[in-house]
Amino acid sequence: MLQALATTLVVASLYALLGAGYVLVYRSSRVLNLAQGDLLTLGGYFVFALAATFPGLPAVSLPLAVLASALTGVLVYVVLMRPMAGHPIFAAVLVTITLGILLRAVIVFVFTDRTRHPLGNLGLTNPPRALPGGAVVSTFDLVMVATAVVLFVGLFVFLKLSPLGIQMRAAGERALLASQRGINFHGVFALSWALAACAGGLAGMIYASNVRLEPSLDVLGLRAFAVALVGGLDSLAGVIPAAIIVAAVEVMSVRYGNPLLSDVSPFLCLLLMLLVRPWGLFGTREELERV
Amino acid sequence: MRRRALTAALGVLTLAGAVPAPAQAPEPYRIGMTAAITGRFSAGYAPTYEAYRAYFKRVNDAGGLNGHPVEITYEDDRGEPQRAAAAAKKFGESSILMINASISATYKPVQTEAEATKTPLLFGGGVCPREAFPPAHPLIFCTTSYGSKWDSRMALGFIKDQSAGKKVKVGFAAQDIPLSRIELEFAEQLAKELGLEPIPVVVVPGAASDFTPFAQNLKDAGADWVFSWAPWGVEIGVFEALHRIGWKGNYILYGHQPAQDELTRLKLPSLHALTGNAMFTENLPIHTEIASIVKGQTNHPPHYMAEGWTSAQVLEAGLKKCGWPCSREKLAQSLATVSVDTRGLRGGPIEMTPENHYRKVSHYKVYRWDAAKNAIVSVGGWHKLDIK
Numbered sequence: 255m256l257q258a259l260a261t262t263l264v265v266a267s268l269y270a271l272l273g274a275g276y277v278l279v280y281r282s283s284r285v286l287n288l289a290q291g292d293l294l295t296l297g298g299y300f301v302f303a304l305a306a307t308f309p310g311l312p313a314v315s316l317p318l319a320v321l322a323s324a325l326t327g328v329l330v331y332v333v334l335m336r337p338m339a340g341h342p343i344f345a346a347v348l349v350t351i352t353l354g355i356l357l358r359a360v361i362v363f364v365f366t367d368r369t370r371h372p373l374g375n376l377g378l379t380n381p382p383r384a385l386p387g388g389a390v391v392s393t394f395d396l397v398m399v400a401t402a403v404v405l406f407v408g409l410f411v412f413l414k415l416s417p418l419g420i421q422m423r424a425a426g427e428r429a430l431l432a433s434q435r436g437i438n439f440h441g442v443f444a445l446s447w448a449l450a451a452c453a454g455g456l457a458g459m460i461y462a463s464n465v466r467l468e469p470s471l472d473v474l475g476l477r478a479f480a481v482a483l484v485g486g487l488d489s490l491a492g493v494i495p496a497a498i499i500v501a502a503v504e505v506m507s508v509r510y511g512n513p514l515l516s517d518v519s520p521f522l523c524l525l526l527m528l529l530v531r532p533w534g535l536f537g538t539r540e541e542l543e544r545v
Numbered sequence: 546m547r548r549r550a551l552t553a554a555l556g557v558l559t560l561a562g563a564v565p566a567p568a569q570a571p572e573p574y575r576i577g578m579t580a581a582i583t584g585r586f587s588a589g590y591a592p593t594y595e596a597y598r599a600y601f602k603r604v605n606d607a608g609g610l611n612g613h614p615v616e617i618t619y620e621d622d623r624g625e626p627q628r629a630a631a632a633a634k635k636f637g638e639s640s641i642l643m644i645n646a647s648i649s650a651t652y653k654p655v656q657t658e659a660e661a662t663k664t665p666l667l668f669g670g671g672v673c674p675r676e677a678f679p680p681a682h683p684l685i686f687c688t689t690s691y692g693s694k695w696d697s698r699m700a701l702g703f704i705k706d707q708s709a710g711k712k713v714k715v716g717f718a719a720q721d722i723p724l725s726r727i728e729l730e731f732a733e734q735l736a737k738e739l740g741l742e743p744i745p746v747v748v749v750p751g752a753a754s755d756f757t758p759f760a761q762n763l764k765d766a767g768a769d770w771v772f773s774w775a776p777w778g779v780e781i782g783v784f785e786a787l788h789r790i791g792w793k794g795n796y797i798l799y800g801h802q803p804a805q806d807e808l809t810r811l812k813l814p815s816l817h818a819l820t821g822n823a824m825f826t827e828n829l830p831i832h833t834e835i836a837s838i839v840k841g842q843t844n845h846p847p848h849y850m851a852e853g854w855t856s857a858q859v860l861e862a863g864l865k866k867c868g869w870p871c872s873r874e875k876l877a878q879s880l881a882t883v884s885v886d887t888r889g890l891r892g893g894p895i896e897m898t899p900e901n902h903y904r905k906v907s908h909y910k911v912y913r914w915d916a917a918k919n920a921i922v923s924v925g926g927w928h929k930l931d932i933k
Contacts, residue, residue, distance in 0.1 A: 257757075257761050257790065258758065258761070261755060261757045261758055261761070264755065264757075265754055265755050268754060268755075269754075362583065362587070366844040366845065367583075367587045367588040367591060368588060368803070368845065369588065369777070369778070369803055371810060374810060380789075382788075382789050382790065382791055384791075390789065390790045390791045391757075391789070391790075392789045395789075465755075465756075465782065465785070466778065466781075466782070468588070468778070469585075470585050470752075473752045474752075474754055477752075477754060504754070504758075505755075505758050508758035508759055508762065509758050509761065509762065513747060513748055513749065513750075513758075513759060513762070514721055514748055514750060516750060516753065516758070517721065517750035517752060517753070
């Protein structure tokens with residue numbers, strides 16, 4: 255049972271990192287970023303490429319990979335999303351789908367379709383760690399959990415206390431009013447995309463180091479999309495319980511039910527939530543109407 | 546006047562006769578290949594396509610076969626049945642042979658088209674369909690090193706040998722695709738017959754975000770050995786998860802193309818890769834030759850070419866035997882009696898018979914990491930299995 259709980263926490267952390275990306279972009283621009291899974295994959299390939307360039311220097315390659323992910327987010331906003339201002343949201347969502355397809359194609363073109371493992375070039379190992387109660391997880395499982403905790407604490411502090419974070423919330427709630435008050439909402443939106451790409455990229459870097467790296471990792475993004483909807487698309491706080499619920503259903507269905515259910519469990523949770531509370535655990539009704 | 550015109554016309558005709566007519570290029574052997582060159586499943590199939598390209602470029606550069614070039618039309622089906630069907634329809638119009646190097650979901654539509662147009666169909670790179678096994682379908686051939694039922698027989702026989710009379714519990718890790726599940730359900734039954742103690746098959750979704758819960762099920766059931774026969778991601782994913790949670794048993798999987806790299810990366814002697822192809826770590830002359838030929842023509846390492854190369858060897862032998870002109874019927878007859886020396890890529894020749902379009906004898910090697918030698922070693926050399 256303890257092993258199942260430990261695994262649930264690890265899977266929930268992965269989903270939380272990805273889910274945070276969906277919520278950050280949605281809160282600021284009302285766009286559903288359906289390329290979030292591909293930003294995860296890209297983050298993994300950034301770390302793979304940088305680790306190959308600076309072998310044995312994780313202190314160099316990891317921060318550079320995080321920076322590259324953040325810059326990708328800014329670039330996506332400036333090149334693709336900003337020109338979509340004034341167009342229907344639906345069109346912007348389609349742009350994110352196209353972006354995902356393009357990213358996948360570029361990744362295969364540059365890195366081929368082979369499964370990669372950046373850990374060797376990073377010069378790091380991933381030994382098992384025994385937890386109290388007999389559960390065992392890998393070192394990068396623990397890194398995944400720690401990263402999710404740090405990211406969420408950081409985001410909450412940033413959004414609640416920092417002037418930029420408050421501006422971000424304001425721009426997300428009333429963009430017109432915010433711009434009239436002198437808030438550079440394009441800058442704020444670009445920052446949201448940078449943070450979202452960063453969260454996805456971090457998940458990709460850790461997942462690639464822990465499990466594997468291949469162009470098809472974007473499917474993880476689809477599962478986390480269900481997490482974001484279960485939590486409430488406009489609620490960062492909702493991501494945490496939603497990630498834990500979805501991960502728990504997934505892990506427990508393997509352990510105590512039919513393992514094949516694990517594949518659809520995020521969507522079963524989503525379906526149930528849509529029937530009971532369509533705006534999600536912590537989302538708002540008004541946001542649902544906008545969607 | 547008339548005489549002058551006649552003389553001029555004769556002159557023109559003479560001149561025209563004196564200028565040699567452009568040499569007519571010999572007609573090619575027309576072949577069609579549908580392959581998952583891109584898309585989600587390309588990792589396992591694109592290397593076959595690349596191997597074929599490199600192989601027949603060399604053949605054509607050397608003058609072709611029986612004085613005729615081999616023209617292969619490649620269609621990227623992305624692992625999608627409808628695309629494969631469209632490609633097969635196209636090949637059915639002009640090709641003397643269709644090749645399928647794609648996922649099993651594309652088999653049926655391609656096979657239907659092959660049967661409708663009476664075109665022989667060669668599977669190379671994807672799992673062999675049962676129609677290639679005895680009693681074989683007259684049009685279906687397969688060169689792929691792995692084939693359902695036979696691989697399980699070999700793997701379980703190996704586990705039994707390694708257990709040296711001890712009763713061992715064997716777990717099975719399948720992916721949620723019909724072929725993998727059917728194979729391992731068969732293996733579960735076979736294990737009972739062999740006196741092993743089977744644990745019910747654990748079915749893993751290909752897109753699982755974490756393999757740990759599946760691995761935990763196998764560990765909790767007390768598996769001493771686990772056999773996995775599935776696409777590579779699941780095979781290796783379950784093993785790594787088992788290792789992460791401290792499982793101390795032995796694991797045997799089918800050694801697809803990445804096996805050589807992964808044995809080296811993981812350096813774990815408990816991981817055994819069962820394969821029909823000699824690993825390139827053996828550094829045979831054919832391995833060096835392939836590496837030099839494909840250099841600059843592929844993004845994959847040379848050892849990924851083994852499946853495609855062997856398949857191309859069989860096709861070359863079939864076409865040579867068919868001669869010129871080579872009809873579909875004649876090519877099917879040629880392939881049905883082909884005997885190909887794979888020059889060490891496999892443990893023996895690929896011999897087909899009118900009843901057996903797979904091979905008379907299947908050869909397997911089991912590789913694992915040897916910590917003392919710091920290298921990949923084979924456990925007991927080539928193992929033979931008669932295909933009846």
